[in-house]
Amino acid sequence: MVSELSPTPGARSVRDDDERPRPPLPVKMVIAGGFGVGKTTTVGAISEIEPLTTEASITSVAAGVDDLTHTPEKVTTTVAMDFGCVTLDPTLKLYLFGTPGQERFGFMWDDLLEGALGGLVIVDTRRLDDCYAAVDYFEHRQIPFAVAVNAFDGKVEHDLDDVRWALDVADHVPLTVFDARDRGSVRDALLVVLEHALTRAEG
Amino acid sequence: MTSGEPLAGDDAEREVERPASVVRPFLLTAGRIAGGDSLVPPIPIETQVVSTDRGLAALDRFVFDQHRDIITVCREPQSLAEIAARLRMHLNVVRVLADDLRADGQLVLYAPQARSNRDATVLRRVIDGLRAVPDSRGAIREG
Numbered sequence: 647m648v649s650e651l652s653p654t655p656g657a658r659s660v661r662d663d664d665e666r667p668r669p670p671l672p673v674k675m676v677i678a679g680g681f682g683v684g685k686t687t688t689v690g691a692i693s694e695i696e697p698l699t700t701e702a703s704i705t706s707v708a709a710g711v712d713d714l715t716h717t718p719e720k721v722t723t724t725v726a727m728d729f730g731c732v733t734l735d736p737t738l739k740l741y742l743f744g745t746p747g748q749e750r751f752g753f754m755w756d757d758l759l760e761g762a763l764g765g766l767v768i769v770d771t772r773r774l775d776d777c778y779a780a781v782d783y784f785e786h787r788q789i790p791f792a793v794a795v796n797a798f799d800g801k802v803e804h805d806l807d808d809v810r811w812a813l814d815v816a817d818h819v820p821l822t823v824f825d826a827r828d829r830g831s832v833r834d835a836l837l838v839v840l841e842h843a844l845t846r847a848e849g
Numbered sequence: 850m851t852s853g854e855p856l857a858g859d860d861a862e863r864e865v866e867r868p869a870s871v872v873r874p875f876l877l878t879a880g881r882i883a884g885g886d887s888l889v890p891p892i893p894i895e896t897q898v899v900s901t902d903r904g905l906a907a908l909d910r911f912v913f914d915q916h917r918d919i920i921t922v923c924r925e926p927q928s929l930a931e932i933a934a935r936l937r938m939h940l941n942v943v944r945v946l947a948d949d950l951r952a953d954g955q956l957v958l959y960a961p962q963a964r965s966n967r968d969a970t971v972l973r974r975v976i977d978g979l980r981a982v983p984d985s986r987g988a989i990r991e992g
Contacts, residue, residue: 668899732979761893
């Protein structure tokens with residue numbers, strides 16, 4: 647399917663006799679983290695639309711069309727994923743996908759997260775364990791990410807160095823504090839991820 | 850897909866209410882699914898979809914509501930994710946149906962740029978665009 651798509655949004659389409667609107671280049675970032683850590687709040691704080699929910703499937707067993715038809719016991723889990731978007735300019739639109747769950751974070755997410763510019767792993771310092779799976783995922787997939795401590799009530803209970811030590815993230819991974827309810831704060835946290843990605847891209 | 854269970858995800862614990870469809874979605878796709886172990890990589894969820902004039906001209910002639918609905922919402926460019934959310938259809942159903950409509954010349958799909966997270970030019974554009982987002986809502990921002 648993909649090979650037949652128009653490769654460059656914003657460029658001429660394969661059927662350019664149409665006068666239809668020309669879409670922006672879509673880019674996406676992932677908002678990850680444990681249960682109730684503020685992922686949808688984060689998306690909603692900066693999204694130009696109310697966060698939408700879409701159903702997607704994650705499949706933990708390889709399943710072709712026929713396989714799935716004839717062996718329905720294969721495990722396909724439907725998950726609901728909240729997302730929002732920010733039109734950065736008429737030619738560029740940023741999508742933010744909040745990933746549901748945490749334990750199930752794994753290879754099955756590749757379908758949804760392939761091509762993401764980067765990830766923001768949100769951490770509640772009271773429940774650090776919840777974000778390990780997301781950190782592992784981004785590290786293994788080599789997707790640039792930053793860890794963002796959600797400052798509930800405007801305060802963080804732990805020193806950031808302690809958080810870094812506890813999470814055992816590499817020194818080059820940015821660690822920041824933000825407020826998931828605050829638009830400017832979310833923007834800045836996303837910029838931390840993007841600047842980290844840019845450093846890598848230029849390296 | 851019938852074996853799938855809704856995952857009690859973080860922000861997704863609420864029940865998603867949906868209108869009952871006369872046609873079961875995966876019946877409409879004739880059992881085809883996107884993703885899985887298909888040899889064809891699934892269409893990225895942020896892929897932009899736009900109806901063609903040909904698709905819009907056919908609006909009155911679609912047998913299935915799902916086809917007509919997709920063409921209708923894609924008067925304005927939409928991502929696959931937005932189509933799925935707005936029409937309350939499973940993402941993988943939308944993937945299949947949108948690809949069918951594309952093959953019929955009724956939709957155009959614009960895939961995202963590959964490896965954009967390694968592309969400094971794209972990253973700089975996103976950074977510049979995001980920096981222009983004001984602190985609070987309500988502020989007027991020029992596109």
